[in-house]
Structure formats: C-alpha cells, structure tokens
Amino acid sequence: MLWVMPPIKLNALSGTWLRHDFPFDFDAASQTWYALIGVDLSSKAGAYPLTLSGESVTGPVKYETSLAVREQTYPVVTLTVMRKFTAPSKKQLLRIKREEARKHQAFAHSSAKRLWNGPFRVPVNTAVSEVFGVNRVFNGELQTRHQGVDYRAARGTRIVAANSGRVVLARPLFFEGKCVILDHGEGLFTLYMHFSRLRVKEGQKVARGQLLGLSGATGRVTGPHFHLSVRWEGSYLDPVKLLQLKLPVN
Numbered sequence: 001m002l003w004v005m006p007p008i009k010l011n012a013l014s015g016t017w018l019r020h021d022f023p024f025d026f027d028a029a030s031q032t033w034y035a036l037i038g039v040d041l042s043s044k045a046g047a048y049p050l051t052l053s054g055e056s057v058t059g060p061v062k063y064e065t066s067l068a069v070r071e072q073t074y075p076v077v078t079l080t081v082m083r084k085f086t087a088p089s090k091k092q093l094l095r096i097k098r099e100e101a102r103k104h105q106a107f108a109h110s111s112a113k114r115l116w117n118g119p120f121r122v123p124v125n126t127a128v129s130e131v132f133g134v135n136r137v138f139n140g141e142l143q144t145r146h147q148g149v150d151y152r153a154a155r156g157t158r159i160v161a162a163n164s165g166r167v168v169l170a171r172p173l174f175f176e177g178k179c180v181i182l183d184h185g186e187g188l189f190t191l192y193m194h195f196s197r198l199r200v201k202e203g204q205k206v207a208r209g210q211l212l213g214l215s216g217a218t219g220r221v222t223g224p225h226f227h228l229s230v231r232w233e234g235s236y237l238d239p240v241k242l243l244q245l246k247l248p249v250n
Contacts, residue, residue: 001034001035001036001037001245001247002015002024002035002036003032003033003034004024004033004035004052005032005033006033006054006061008056008061009057010054010055010061011054011055011056011057012024012054012055013026013053013054013055014052014053014054015035015037015050015051015053016050016051016053017048017049017050017051017067018040018043018048020037020187020233020235022035022036022037022186022187022233023035025114025248025250027248027250028250029248030248034247034248036186036242036245037232038230038232038235038237038238038241039069039235039237040235040236041133041145041147041235041236043069044069044071045069045070045071046068046069047066047067048066048067048068048069049064049066050064050065050066050067051063052064052065074133074134074135074145075134075135076134076135076136076137077130077134077135077136077137078136078137078140079136079137079138079139079222080138080139080222081138081220081221081222082220083139085138085175085220086139086141086142088174092174095174096175099173099174102169102171103169103173103181106168106169106183106189107168107181107231107234109168109183110183110185110186110187110188110189111166111183111184111185111186112185112186113186114184114185114186115163115164115165115166115183115184115185116163116164116184116185116188116208116247117163117164117249117250118208118247118248118249118250119163119243119246119247120162120190120208120242120243120247121160121162121163121208121209122151122162122243123151123159123160123161123162123212123226123228124151124153124157124158124159124160124215124226126151126152126153126157127151128149128150128151128152128240129150129151129152129225130146130149130150131149131240132146132147132148132149132238132239132240133145133146134146138220147229147236148191148193148227148228148229148230148236148239149227149228149229149238149239149240150225150226150227151225151226151227151228152225153215153224153225153226154215154224155196155214155215155216155217155224156214156215156216157214157215157226158211158214158215159192159195159211159212159213159214159215159226160209160210160212161182161190161207161208161209161210161212162190162208162242162243163182163184163190163208164184164205164207164208165182165183165184165185165190165206166182166183166203166204166205166206167180167181167182167200167201167204167206168181168182168183168189168202169202170198170200170201170202170204171198171202172218173219174220175219175220176191176193176194176219176220176227177193177194177195177216177217177218177219177220177221178193178194178195178196178197178198178213178216178218178219179191179192179193179194179195179219180192180200180212180213182206187232187233187234188230188231188232189230189231189232190228190229190230190231190239191227191228191229191230191231192212192213192226192227192228193219193226193227193228193229194215194216194217194218194219194221194224194225194226194227195212195214195216196213196214196215196216196217196218197213197214197216198212199211199212199213199214200212200213230242
C-alpha cells in the first residue's frame with residue numbers, strides 16, 4: 001500500500017514502479033492519495049525507482065524517489081498428489097493449455113475503474129494451513145511456488161467474496177479445481193480455488209461478503225481446504241498482507 005500526501009492540491013495522481021503503471025485514489029477523510037501496489041516473488045532485493053506524476057491547477061508535477069524491496073526466505077514442503085498432476089497425459093496437457101488461454105483472457109481485461117471499496121475481508125473464518133511463498137515439491141519431483149494462502153475448510157464450508165467486483169471466471173479447472181476469479185478493477189484480482197460447488201456465474205457482479213461457493217477438494221489437492229490468491233498487474237501477492245490493510249471506504 002502506498003500513501004501520498006502532496007504539498008499542493010492535485011486533481012489526479014499516478015505512479016510507475018517496477019514497470020507497473022498504476023492510478024491513485026483520493027481519500028477525502030485523510031486528504032491523502034493511496035494506491036495498492038506489490039512485489040512479485042521473482043523480484044530481487046534492492047532499491048527500485050518510483051515516479052509519481054500529478055496534475056495540479058498550474059500544470060503537471062513530477063516526483064522521483066525509490067522504494068526498497070527486502071529479501072524474504074520461504075520454507076520447503078513435500079506433498080503427495082495423484083500422478084496425473086505431476087505427469088499429465090497428452091489429453092490432459094491439451095486441457096491445461098486451453099485453460100491457460102482462458103485464464104489469460106480473464107486477466108487481460110481489468111476494469112479501469114476501481115470496483116472494490118473499503119477493507120478486504122477473509123473469505124472464510126478458519127485458520128491458515130499453508131502460507132504464501134512456500135516452495136512445494138510434489139511427488140518428489142515437481143517444484144512450484146505457493147502463490148496464495150491455504151485455509152482449513154471442511155467440505156461444504158461457505159466461501160465469500162473478499163470485496164466487491166465482477167466474476168471473470170467461474171468453472172472447473174485441471175489444477176485449481178472448481179475456481180472463481182474476481183476482477184476488482186485497476187489490475188487487481190482475487191482467485192478462489194478447490195470449491196465443491198459454485199454459487200456465482202461469469203459476468204456476475206458480486207458484493208463484499210457475498211457467497212461464491214462451498215469448499216471442497218477439487219483439483220490438485222491433498223484434501224479438503226480453501227485456497228486464496230491475489231494477483232496485481234500480473235504479479236501474485238501475499239493475500240494476508242492485503243487482508244490486513246485498513247483501506248478507506250468511499
């Protein structure tokens with residue numbers, strides 16, 4: 001989260017960081033501008049230039065500084081899943097390729113207008129079972145990074161929307177199982193995985209706290225649970241950090 005309190009009145013503000021262009025929103029209560037930004041897991045530690053561009057009554061203004069990215073270490077876990085999830089057949093590989101194209105399509109068109117409002121809520125009131133960034137080894141061979149957070153959830157547990165948005169995907173996928181993707185605008189998405197039943201459809205608008213479906217054990221899983229991911233401008237961010245932010249209500 002980035003907060004900016006400029007010394008002069010601005011009509012608009014935008015920023016550029018790590019090759020991402022992003023808009024700011026204005027919070028009248030605190031008289032500050034704010035934007036959601038994040039760092040991809042693959043980013044190396046260091047200081048990265050930040051450029052702020054604003055529009056004042058006298059014309060354009062610009063400010064340049066840098067933001068530091070610190071190194072983070074993550075644990076390794078070993079998991080055992082059905083063999084098809086580490087060695088898919090030709091038919092399954094074709095399905096995976098089709099689904100990758102569909103997910104790419106879903107992420108390609110985010111609303112230019114912010115659809116979320118206020119703090120993001122936890123979609124299920126249970127404990128975290130696996131944190132973000134864990135290095136996973138499936139069946140002793142396939143290595144991946146955990147690009148989200150897992151929550152304990154018995155089959156049939158209600159899963160709700162973390163914030164308001166639009167359903168851009170709601171269907172069964174090979175790895176994700178029955179999956180829902182919400183567009184919250186300005187390049188921000190939340191992903192909900194491994195449902196047993198879906199309760200929303202693609203194209204539907206949803207409100208914060210609205211039922212999306214019931215948890216299950218579909219896709220690449222070791223048992224029933226719920227997975228939440230946060231994607232911003234193509235980068236997967238730690239959902240827990242987003243859920244902890246005290247965001248303005250407009």
